[in-house]
Amino acid sequence: MGTATLEKNDSAGPVDSAENSASHLITVTLRIRRFNPEVSDEPQWQDFTLEIDPKERVLDALHKIKWEIDGTLTFRRSCAHGICGSDAMRINGRNRLACKTLIKDIGPDKPITVEAIKGLTVLKDLVVDMDPFFQAYRDVMPFLITSGNEPTRERYQSAEDRERFDDTTKCILCAACTSSCPVFWNDGQYFGPAAIVNAHRFIFDSRDEAGEQRLEILNDKDGVWRCRTTFNCTDACPRGIEVTKAIQEVKRALITRRF
Amino acid sequence: MSTTETTETANGAATEPTDDVALFDVDHPAPVIEPPRKRTAKTPKASRGNFEMQTWLFMRLSGIVLVVLVLGHLLIQLVLDGGVSKIGFAFVAGRWASPFWQVWDLAMLWLAMLHGANGLRTVINDYAERDNTRFWLKMLLYVATVFTVLLGTLVIFTFDPNIR
Ligand code: SF4
Numbered sequence: 045m046g047t048a049t050l051e052k053n054d055s056a057g058p059v060d061s062a063e064n065s066a067s068h069l070i071t072v073t074l075r076i077r078r079f080n081p082e083v084s085d086e087p088q089w090q091d092f093t094l095e096i097d098p099k100e101r102v103l104d105a106l107h108k109i110k111w112e113i114d115g116t117l118t119f120r121r122s123c124a125h126g127i128c129g130s131d132a133m134r135i136n137g138r139n140r141l142a143c144k145t146l147i148k149d150i151g152p153d154k155p156i157t158v159e160a161i162k163g164l165t166v167l168k169d170l171v172v173d174m175d176p177f178f179q180a181y182r183d184v185m186p187f188l189i190t191s192g193n194e195p196t197r198e199r200y201q202s203a204e205d206r207e208r209f210d211d212t213t214k215c216i217l218c219a220a221c222t223s224s225c226p227v228f229w230n231d232g233q234y235f236g237p238a239a240i241v242n243a244h245r246f247i248f249d250s251r252d253e254a255g256e257q258r259l260e261i262l263n264d265k266d267g268v269w270r271c272r273t274t275f276n277c278t279d280a281c282p283r284g285i286e287v288t289k290a291i292q293e294v295k296r297a298l299i300t301r302r303f
Numbered sequence: 304m305s306t307t308e309t310t311e312t313a314n315g316a317a318t319e320p321t322d323d324v325a326l327f328d329v330d331h332p333a334p335v336i337e338p339p340r341k342r343t344a345k346t347p348k349a350s351r352g353n354f355e356m357q358t359w360l361f362m363r364l365s366g367i368v369l370v371v372l373v374l375g376h377l378l379i380q381l382v383l384d385g386g387v388s389k390i391g392f393a394f395v396a397g398r399w400a401s402p403f404w405q406v407w408d409l410a411m412l413w414l415a416m417l418h419g420a421n422g423l424r425t426v427i428n429d430y431a432e433r434d435n436t437r438f439w440l441k442m443l444l445y446v447a448t449v450f451t452v453l454l455g456t457l458v459i460f461t462f463d464p465n466i467r
């Protein structure tokens with residue numbers, strides 16, 4: 045979907061599309077929560093009004109603002125196609141990827157609010173300090189751990205064994221889940237859904253041998269037991285991962301010690 | 304956090320808010336707003352054994368038992384046999400003469416108190432931001448819980464139907 049939008053934009057060019065298809069452009073207001081420590085210690089909401097095709101994405105609107113209106117607007121994005129996970133933000137009060145959210149889907153007749161994800165230090169505008177998030181990720185040892193000699197060929201795995209953790213392999217580490225979690229907002233020492241999702245990806249991998257160790261890490265007082273089953277993470281995940289279910293499976297594995 | 308301070312449209316967006324320009328600039332940036340407690344490489348890898356898992360399990364199991372105990376209790380006390388009007392000293396004395404009801408009430412007291420206290424403990428853990436606040440709130444909670452549980456247990460076991 046994203047690709048189609050971009051191609052159209054490229055081929056038509058901004059001038060052409062404005063002339064030929066001005067009819068389907070709509071006027072939207074983006075209300076962006078801006079913070080610049082070099083100007084003020086208080087975040088401020090700033091409105092930007094622009095003409096845009098409703099089938100464009102919020103990221104395109106942000107680009108338009110940054111490129112044509114106010115170059116100081118700061119946000120992260122890299123792939124622009126929902127793969128890199130760098131542009132999670134709170135749009136109309138919900139965590140989403142700006143590059144996967146179409147303007148027409150989020151009620152463009154009212155101002156669209158855009159703010160940084162919550163629970164992490166805002167460095168500037170929509171950019172947050174992701175270090176605590178990646179620290180929790182590191183703490184669950186998100187890499188294959190095995191013993192013995194390395195096989196000369198690949199490590200085999202049956203389709204069913206692969207299926208067991210398929211859902212959690214889709215994570216792009218965007219932090220939409222962790223920063224939508226009310227436990228994390230108040231206590232950033234909680235591992236957070238994303239770290240648990242990525243631990244799940246290895247705990248239930250038949251090739252990995254450090255499941256016990258990872259379970260012990262998540263058994264800690266800031267581990268899975270702090271989950272209140274709010275389902276905010278499942279709602280927030282742009283990859284459609286059943287995050288809360290993965291957390292519950294880790295809890296169950298901790299109790300039954302079967303995984 | 305003001306919502307309308309800089310409500311600017313496309314054309315006027317380049318102007319900066321002017322009220323606190325003197326306070327912060329490139330060399331003297333404002334402090335960023337940090338979350339109350341955040342994870343660092345030094346975050347204690349505290350291992351409290353299985354305590355959190357056991358309390359989590361306890362919440363589920365005591366919850367199930369409490370559904371039976373509390374609903375049964377309410378039914379007997381408030382619905383069956385004349386409803387609430389029958390409850391008096393004699394009714395309580397009669398019930399507590401039987402060990403069955405003593406055990407029922409005792410189990411209900413302990414489970415409900417511990418279930419509630421543990422629930423509040425997690426709420427305090429979730430929402431108290433400063434270590435000191437958290438510590439004292441929990442102390443208060445534990446003292447209140449122990450006091451209520453002991454007092455209730457004492458009453459159930461030392462209840463004297465002949466007291467006048
Ligand atoms: S689980 Fe989903 S919401 Fe959470 S970091 Fe991964 S992709 Fe993002």
Ligand code: FES
Nearest residue numbers: 124126128129143
């Ligand atoms: S820019 Fe890469 S996920 Fe949105």
